[in-house]
Amino acid sequence: MTNSIRCAKCGACTVVCPVYKASGGLESYSARGRNHLATVPEFARPTPAYEDIFSKCLLCGACTRACPRGIDVNRETIRARSGFSRFYGRQGFQKYLARQALRHPEILGAAGRLGRTAGRLTRRLPPDSGLRLRLAMFEPPAAEVPAAPAPVSRPIPQAAALTWFPGCAAEYLFPEIASACRDLLAGHGFDLVVPEGLGCCGLAHHAAGDGATALALARRNIEILERRPGPILISCASCFAHLRHYRDLLADDPLWQERAAAVGDRLEEMMQFLDGLAATAAPEHIGAAAKRPLRVFYHDPCHLRHEVAIAREPRRLLQRAAGVDLVELPGGPQCCGQGGLFHIGAPELAALIRDDLAAKVLALQPDIVTSTCSGCLMQWKTALTAAGSPVKVMHLAELLRLIAAVGTVDGA
Numbered sequence: 194m195t196n197s198i199r200c201a202k203c204g205a206c207t208v209v210c211p212v213y214k215a216s217g218g219l220e221s222y223s224a225r226g227r228n229h230l231a232t233v234p235e236f237a238r239p240t241p242a243y244e245d246i247f248s249k250c251l252l253c254g255a256c257t258r259a260c261p262r263g264i265d266v267n268r269e270t271i272r273a274r275s276g277f278s279r280f281y282g283r284q285g286f287q288k289y290l291a292r293q294a295l296r297h298p299e300i301l302g303a304a305g306r307l308g309r310t311a312g313r314l315t316r317r318l319p320p321d322s323g324l325r326l327r328l329a330m331f332e333p334p335a336a337e338v339p340a341a342p343a344p345v346s347r348p349i350p351q352a353a354a355l356t357w358f359p360g361c362a363a364e365y366l367f368p369e370i371a372s373a374c375r376d377l378l379a380g381h382g383f384d385l386v387v388p389e390g391l392g393c394c395g396l397a398h399h400a401a402g403d404g405a406t407a408l409a410l411a412r413r414n415i416e417i418l419e420r421r422p423g424p425i426l427i428s429c430a431s432c433f434a435h436l437r438h439y440r441d442l443l444a445d446d447p448l449w450q451e452r453a454a455a456v457g458d459r460l461e462e463m464m465q466f467l468d469g470l471a472a473t474a475a476p477e478h479i480g481a482a483a484k485r486p487l488r489v490f491y492h493d494p495c496h497l498r499h500e501v502a503i504a505r506e507p508r509r510l511l512q513r514a515a516g517v518d519l520v521e522l523p524g525g526p527q528c529c530g531q532g533g534l535f536h537i538g539a540p541e542l543a544a545l546i547r548d549d550l551a552a553k554v555l556a557l558q559p560d561i562v563t564s565t566c567s568g569c570l571m572q573w574k575t576a577l578t579a580a581g582s583p584v585k586v587m588h589l590a591e592l593l594r595l596i597a598a599v600g601t602v603d604g605a
C-alpha cells in the first residue's frame with residue numbers, strides 16, 4: 194500500500210515537524226504534504242520544484258516517531274531523492290562538494306586545518322557577518338575554559354583496547370573531540386583504537402539518495418570493523434545512528450546483511466557505554482563542590498532522541514558530576530536545524546530553527562551547551578555566534594574530561 198493511501202492525514206507529523214513550523218505551515222514541507230504529492234501526476238518525474246520540496250527535510254525522524262500509521266518518512270524521502278540529479282535542490286553543487294570531501298579524508302583534513310586557522314581570525318568580524326557565521330564552527334571559545342591538565346587520574350598498567358569509530362568530524366575537523374574521547378576512556382582503563390582504513394559512515398550520501406556511494410562506504414566499514422573483536426564505540430550520534438542502519442541498507446544482499454548485523458550488534462554509543470561503567474562502579478560524584486554550579490544545557494541529537502531513545506544516559510553522566518546544574522527547556526528538546534547538509538541547501542529555514550532554539554536556551558542562562566553529534570555542535574557554534582553569545586559549546590566528552598581533570602568546573 195502506498196503511503197498516500199496509508200496516510201490518515203491526521204497531521205500528527207506536522208505538529209512535530211521543525212521545517213513545517215519554520216516555514217509558517219507550508220503543507221508541502223510536511224510528511225503529510227509529501228505523501229499527497231506522490232499522488233500528483235505532474236510529480237511522477239522529478240522536477241526542480243519536486244526536488245526542492247523533498248530537499249526541505251532534516252530527516253530528523255520526529256514525524257516517523259509520531260505517525261500513528263507507522264510511515265517511515267525518512268525512508269520515503271530518501272527513496273524520492275535517489276531519483277534526483279546529483280546536484281538537486283538549492284546549493285546543489287555545494288552539497289555535492291561536501292559529500293565528495295567526506296569521501297576523501299585528505300580533503301577533509303586540509304579543510305579542517307584551514308578552517309581552524311581562519312576561525313582564529315574571525316572574531317574581528319561582526320557576529321552577523323556571513324563569513325564569520327560560516328566559520329563559527331572553528332572559532333575558539335570567547336572566554337577560555339579552564340585548561341585540562343593531564344587528565345588520566347591513575348596509571349593504567351595495561352589498557353584494554355577498544356575499537357572506536359570517531360567519525361569524520363572528530364578525526365579530521367575537531368581533534369579536541371578525539372583527544373577528549375581518548376582521555377575519558379583511558380581514565381576507565383581503555384585504549385581507543387581506530388582501525389586503519391575506516392571511512393565516512395556514509396550518512397550524508399544516504400540522505401542525498403546516493404545509494405551506491407552509501408553502500409560502498411558501508412561495505413568498506415563493515416569489512417574493516419569485523420577484523421577486530423569486541424564492542425565498537427561510537428562518539429558521534431549521527432554516525433552511531435547510521436551504522437545501526439547498515440543492516441537495513443544491505444537488506445537486498447543477504448550475505449552482506451548478515452555481516453552488517455554482526456557488526457551492528459557490537460555497536461555501543463559512547464555515552465551509554467560510559468554511563469554503564471559508572472552504574473556498575475561504586476557510587477561517587479566526580480569533582481568537588483563549586484562556588485557556583487556550572488549551568489549546562491545538554492542538546493539531544495535527533496538521531497539519538499527519536500531513533501534509539503538515548504537521552505537519560507548523557508544526563509546521568511552530567512548529574513554525577515558535582516557542581517553541574519543541568520538546565521532543561523520547559524517544552525522539551527528541539528531540533529537545532531543542522532540536518533547534515535540541510536543547513537546548506539535551506540539556510541533560511543535552518544537559521545530560523547536554529548535561532549528559535551538558541552533564544553529559548555539562552556533564556557536559561559547556561560554556561561555551556563554540550564551534545565554528542567558533530568553536526569549539532571557545529572550548528573550550536575553558529576547559533577551562539579549569530580546571537581553574539583559568549584556561551585561555550587563542547588562535545589560531552591570534552592566537558593566530562595574537563596570536569597574529571599580539574600575536579601570541578603566552576604560557573605562563577
Ligand code: SF4
Pocket residue numbers: 199200201202203204205206207224225228259260261262263264
Ligand atoms: S502522522 Fe502519518 S498518518 Fe498522520 S498525516 Fe502524518 S504521515 Fe499521515
Ligand code: SF4
Pocket residue numbers: 206209210211212213222223224249250251252253254255256257266267
Ligand atoms: S523528518 Fe523531520 S524535518 Fe523531515 S518531515 Fe519529518 S519532522 Fe519534518
